[in-house]
Amino acid sequence: MNKIRVWDWPVRIGHWLLVGAFALAWITGESEEWRLVHAFAGGTVVGVVLFRLLWGVFGTRHARFSSFVRGPGAVLDYVSGLFRREESQYAGHNAAGGWAILALLSLGLLAGASGWLVYQDIGGEWLEEVHEALASGMLAVALLHVGGVVVSSLAHRENLVQAMFTGLKQGRPDEAISSTRPLAVVLLLGWVAVCAWWLAR
Amino acid sequence: MKIVIAVLTVLCAASAQAATPAELLAGYRTEAAQQAAGFQPSAQRGAEFHARRFGVSAKLSSCASCHTDAPAQAGRHVVTDKSIKPLAPAANAERFTDPAKVEKWFKRNCTEVVGRECNPAEKADYIAFLTGGR
Numbered sequence: 001m002n003k004i005r006v007w008d009w010p011v012r013i014g015h016w017l018l019v020g021a022f023a024l025a026w027i028t029g030e031s032e033e034w035r036l037v038h039a040f041a042g043g044t045v046v047g048v049v050l051f052r053l054l055w056g057v058f059g060t061r062h063a064r065f066s067s068f069v070r071g072p073g074a075v076l077d078y079v080s081g082l083f084r085r086e087e088s089q090y091a092g093h094n095a096a097g098g099w100a101i102l103a104l105l106s107l108g109l110l111a112g113a114s115g116w117l118v119y120q121d122i123g124g125e126w127l128e129e130v131h132e133a134l135a136s137g138m139l140a141v142a143l144l145h146v147g148g149v150v151v152s153s154l155a156h157r158e159n160l161v162q163a164m165f166t167g168l169k170q171g172r173p174d175e176a177i178s179s180t181r182p183l184a185v186v187l188l189l190g191w192v193a194v195c196a197w198w199l200a201r
Numbered sequence: 202m203k204i205v206i207a208v209l210t211v212l213c214a215a216s217a218q219a220a221t222p223a224e225l226l227a228g229y230r231t232e233a234a235q236q237a238a239g240f241q242p243s244a245q246r247g248a249e250f251h252a253r254r255f256g257v258s259a260k261l262s263s264c265a266s267c268h269t270d271a272p273a274q275a276g277r278h279v280v281t282d283k284s285i286k287p288l289a290p291a292a293n294a295e296r297f298t299d300p301a302k303v304e305k306w307f308k309r310n311c312t313e314v315v316g317r318e319c320n321p322a323e324k325a326d327y328i329a330f331l332t333g334g335r
Contacts, residue, residue, distance in 0.1 A: 032267070032310070033258050034280075124295075125302045
């Protein structure tokens with residue numbers, strides 16, 4: 001199989017922006033001196049997630065939810081295939097990775113929403129505990145996701161981390177995307193900046 | 202829906218272990234007395250602690266940086282400029298009624314402002330100061 005274009009620019013930039021923003025929000029979470037940075041980072045997470053939800057409908061082929069959200073049967077098939085070191089059936093997200101994406105987007109949105117309410121002094125200590133639990137859940141899923149990426153990379157003998165930088169993956173030519181949509185990145189960054197600024201007020 | 206209500210009830214019950222500032226003060230006093238026999242909380246020492254500039258954090262050099270010199274009044278976060286409800290229970294009845302919340306915020310704020318966790322004696326003095334020595 002050849003390397004084909006699979007991940008468009010908004011998917012890749014959005015992915016690494018989410019990684020950076022969540023990591024920054026996590027390490028500044030307990031500090032008052034870094035509270036403003038924490039709120040900006042959280043606003044960035046929310047901005048990326050909201051953009052990704054729209055991109056999951058209007059984005060390129062492998063970015064669409066309809067192309068990678070599959071039932072539990074497909075997840076089990078994929079995971080059992082990993083142990084046999086089968087070649088991946090998926091040019092885009094595999095069935096297990098699809099669920100990691102849904103979980104991370106949901107947790108990112110909920111953690112961001114609860115964090116914003118706490119920042120506005122709404123909801124009190126109870127909501128703050130909820131916010132922390134959601135963020136911890138997101139970290140747990142992110143680590144699970146990284147673990148899955150490592151296992152899948154080894155099983156399929158393909159560097160999936162590198163693919164999230166280059167956008168290139170193994171696949172059939174007819175599975176490639178025709179455009180990587182670089183101009184949509186301007187939209188993504190503008191929207192994220194507005195979100196981060198507005199949510200950190 | 203029933204499950205949601207049950208979960209919320211449990212969470213609320215767990216998060217709101219009601220206590221009074223006096224009970225919390227008594228608890229820290231007992232702890233402090235175990236470390237130094239004859240310890241008595243002092244509102245005066247608590248006031249000095251509140252105003253002391255520890256110099257660990259440039260922006261948050263003292264408790265008063267955010268909670269102001271008058272803890273019966275609303276404070277202001279020096280970094281975000283957001284309003285902080287008064288620390289003194291006389292002005293804000295919710296303060297020092299949830300032991301878990303009190304421990305969490307002593308730990309967070311002491312680590313950042315004092316540069317270490319506060320000890321039971323400091324906590325007892327501080328609550329004595331905020332409750333007016335009562």
